[in-house]
Amino acid sequence: MTERTLLIRKIENGTVIDHITAGYALDVLRILGIRGREGNVISIAMNVPSRKLGRKDIVKIEDRELRPEEVDRIALIAPQATINIIRDFAVAEKKRVTLPEVIVGIVKCANPTCISNSNEPVTPQLNVVQRSPLLLRCHYCGTIMEKEDVLKQF
Amino acid sequence: MLKANDFEGRDVISIKDFTREEIDFILKTASRMAPLVEKGSDLLRGKILATLFFEPSTRTRLSFEASMHRLGGSVIGFSQPGVSSVAKGESLADTVRVVENYADVIVIRHPLEGAARLAAEFAQVPVINAGSGSEEHPTQALLDLHTILEAKGRIDGLKIALLGDLRYGRTVHSLAYALSNYDVELFLVSPPQLRMKREVLKDIKGKIQVVEMDDLTPLLQDLDVLYVTRIQKERFPDPLEYEKVKGSYRIDKKLLESGREDLIVMHPLPRITEIAPDVDETPQAWYFKEVRHGLYVRMALLALILGAIK
Numbered sequence: 046m047t048e049r050t051l052l053i054r055k056i057e058n059g060t061v062i063d064h065i066t067a068g069y070a071l072d073v074l075r076i077l078g079i080r081g082r083e084g085n086v087i088s089i090a091m092n093v094p095s096r097k098l099g100r101k102d103i104v105k106i107e108d109r110e111l112r113p114e115e116v117d118r119i120a121l122i123a124p125q126a127t128i129n130i131i132r133d134f135a136v137a138e139k140k141r142v143t144l145p146e147v148i149v150g151i152v153k154c155a156n157p158t159c160i161s162n163s164n165e166p167v168t169p170q171l172n173v174v175q176r177s178p179l180l181l182r183c184h185y186c187g188t189i190m191e192k193e194d195v196l197k198q199f
Numbered sequence: 200m201l202k203a204n205d206f207e208g209r210d211v212i213s214i215k216d217f218t219r220e221e222i223d224f225i226l227k228t229a230s231r232m233a234p235l236v237e238k239g240s241d242l243l244r245g246k247i248l249a250t251l252f253f254e255p256s257t258r259t260r261l262s263f264e265a266s267m268h269r270l271g272g273s274v275i276g277f278s279q280p281g282v283s284s285v286a287k288g289e290s291l292a293d294t295v296r297v298v299e300n301y302a303d304v305i306v307i308r309h310p311l312e313g314a315a316r317l318a319a320e321f322a323q324v325p326v327i328n329a330g331s332g333s334e335e336h337p338t339q340a341l342l343d344l345h346t347i348l349e350a351k352g353r354i355d356g357l358k359i360a361l362l363g364d365l366r367y368g369r370t371v372h373s374l375a376y377a378l379s380n381y382d383v384e385l386f387l388v389s390p391p392q393l394r395m396k397r398e399v400l401k402d403i404k405g406k407i408q409v410v411e412m413d414d415l416t417p418l419l420q421d422l423d424v425l426y427v428t429r430i431q432k433e434r435f436p437d438p439l440e441y442e443k444v445k446g447s448y449r450i451d452k453k454l455l456e457s458g459r460e461d462l463i464v465m466h467p468l469p470r471i472t473e474i475a476p477d478v479d480e481t482p483q484a485w486y487f488k489e490v491r492h493g494l495y496v497r498m499a500l501l502a503l504i505l506g507a508i509k
Contacts, residue, residue: 158332160313165290167317182398185313186334187213189398 053088056131059107065123067092070102073126076118076199077111085109098125113140118151120144121195124176146173148181152195156188203228206503210319211327214337214373215402219380222344228499228508229345229492236269236494242507243272249302250276251294251318252329253285253309258468258490259329259339263306266497270507275301295322303505307331325504333367333396333434338500339467340373342493347424349492350463350485354378358421360386362448363428363473365395367435370467371428372399379403386418387411390444393430415448419458425450426465427473427486451475455483465489 065073070089074081081087086107095101102123110130111119119126120142130138148171154161161169161183170184181190201224210216217225235242248267252260256278264274285294291309295318298305307318308329315328315335330336347354359378361371365387376399378385385407387395394411403409412418419425427450435441449472450464466474466486478484502508 154313156312158311160291160309160311160317160331163291163311164288165292165317167292167320183313185316186311186332187398188312189401 053090053103053105055134056086056088056105056107057134059085059105059109059131060111061129061131062104062106062111062119062123063101063127063129064095064098064125065102065104065119066125067098067100067102069123070104072122072196072199073102073104073119075196076122077115078199079106083109114151116140116142117145121148121152121179122192124179144173144176147171147184148173152181152190152198154183154186154188155190155194155197156183156186159183159186159188161185203503203508204506207506208325209504210315210325211337211500211504212315212319213328213335214340214377217337222341222377222380225341225496225499225503226345226348228503229341229495232495232498232502235498236491239269239271241271242502243267243270243505246272246304246505246507247302248272248274248276248501249298249305250274250278250329251298251305251307251309252276252278253280253291253307253314254330256308256329258493259308259336260306262490262493263327263329263497263501266494266501269494270498270502272501272505276306291318292321295326298322299324304501327500327504330369333369333372333431335373335376336369336467337373337377338493338497339370340377341500342489342496343370343374343426343465343467344377345492345496346465346485346489347463349488351423351461355382357381357423358384358386359424359426360388360415360418360422361395361426361428362388362415362450364393364430364444365389365428366393367431368428368467371426372396374426375399375403379406382407384408385410386422388413388415388418388448390447392440392444393447416457419454419462422458422462424463424465425458427470428467429469429471429473446472448473449475450478452477452481455481458483 088105090103126142128140150168153169171181174180179192299322306327312332312334315331319326463485
C-alpha cells in the first residue's frame with residue numbers, strides 16, 4: 046500500500062473550496078476579490094487528480110468563512126464546486142454552489158451600449174441560458190456572455 | 200384560438216415575444232386597415248399616443264403619427280431630446296413615468312439596446328419599440344412581412360437574402376427573428392466584419408436553414424426576396440472600420456438582370472448608395488411600397504393594443 050500524503054495541510058478555521066473546475070482556482074480567488082494581500086493564509090492546488098472530475102483545483106482560505114453571496118459567485122465559473130466551512134479542524138458546514146436561473150446584481154452586461162449600463166435605476170439582470178459551459182443573456186438587451194466575459198469584470 | 204383582445208395592453212418590445220400565430224393575426228388585422236387609410240376612422244378617438252424619440256427618425260415617427268391620426272387618435276411627444284428634460288440628465292425610467300400620465304400608449308426610439316424593455320418595465324401603459332440601438336425594430340419586421348405577403352402571397356417556401364450590415368442593423372435582427380417562424384431559406388450576405396450578431400444566429404439556427412456568405416452574385420438567380428440594408432455608420436465604434444466596408448454592395452439595374460423577374464428588392468430606408476436610383480423604375484423595386492405597409496401594420500398594432508378591435 047502506498048502512503049498518500051496530503052498536498053496541502055488541513056486548516057484549523059476557514060473555508061475549503063473543493064471540486065473547482067481544473068485550471069480555475071486563480072479565477073475563483075479573483076471572483077471573490079481575494080488578491081493575497083489580505084493576510085490570510087491561502088493554499089492552492091491545481092490539476093489534482095479527482096475521481097469525480099478527472100482533474101480538479103482546490104483552494105483553502107484560512108480564517109475566513111465565505112458568505113452565501115460569495116458562494117453564488119463561485120457558481121458562475123466553477124458550477125461543481127463544493128464549499129466546506131471549517132471550524133476547529135472539523136467540517137462545520139457543507140455547501141454546494143448553486144447557480145440561480147437569474148443572476149441579479151453580481152455581473153454587469155458586457156455590452157457597453159446596453160441601457161442597464163447607463164444611469165438608469167435598475168440592477169443588471171442576466172438570465173442563465175446554459176450552466177456548463179456558462180452562457181448568460183442580458184435581460185434587457187439580449188447580449189450573450191460567456192465565462193471569460195464574466196471574469197473580465199473581477 | 201387567438202382573439203383581438205388578447206393583444207390589449209401588450210408591449211411590443213421584441214418580435215421574439217410574439218408567436219407565429221400572433222404575428223399572422225397582426226398581419227391579417229393590418230390588411231383590414233388598408234381601406235381605412237383612405238376613409239379614415241374613429242377607432243382610436245380620444246386616445247393619445249406619446250412618441251419619445253431619443254434618436255433621429257423621420258419615417259418611423261411619421262408613420263406612427265400618421266397611423267394614430269388615421270384612426271382618429273392624437274399624438275404628443277418629442278423628437279429632439281436636446282430640447283427636453285432628457286438634456287437635463289433625466290433618466291428614461293423617470294421620463295416614461297411622467298409621460299404615462301399623458302398618454303394611452305408610448306412609442307419609443309432610443310440609441311441604447313434594451314431601452315424599450317426598461318421603459319416597458321417602468322410604464323403602466325403599453326410601450327412599442329420603434330428601434331432600440333442596434334438591437335431590434337419589431338414594427339419594421341412586421342411591415343416587412345406584410346410587404347412580402349402582398350408581393351408573394353405567402354412567406355413559407357421563399358428564398359430570402361438579407362444583405363449589408365447584419366451586425367449593427369436592427370431591422371435585419373428583427374426580420375431574421377420574425378422569418379424564423381416561417382419555413383424559409385435565409386441567406387445572410389455581408390462583409391466578414393458585419394456578419395449577423397451571434398445572439399440572433401443562436402436563436403434562429405435550428406429553426407430555419409441559414410447560410411452566411413460574402414457574395415450575392417451566385418445566389419441572385421434563385422432569390423425571391425432581396426432585403427438590402429444601409430451600413431450603419433453611426434454605430435461603428437471606429438470610423439476607420441466604417442471606411443473599410445462602406446460601399447461593399449451596390450444593387451443596380453444591370454445586376455438585377457441576373458435575378459428572377461419576380462424578385463422583390465426591399466430596403467428599410469433611408470438608402471444611401473447601396474441601391475442605385477436606376478432600380479427605382481424596375482418592377483422589382485418594392486422599397487417605397489413598403490412605407491405604405493408600415494401604416495397598415497402600425498394602425499393594426501395601435502388598434503389591437505388599445506383594445507379598439509374586439
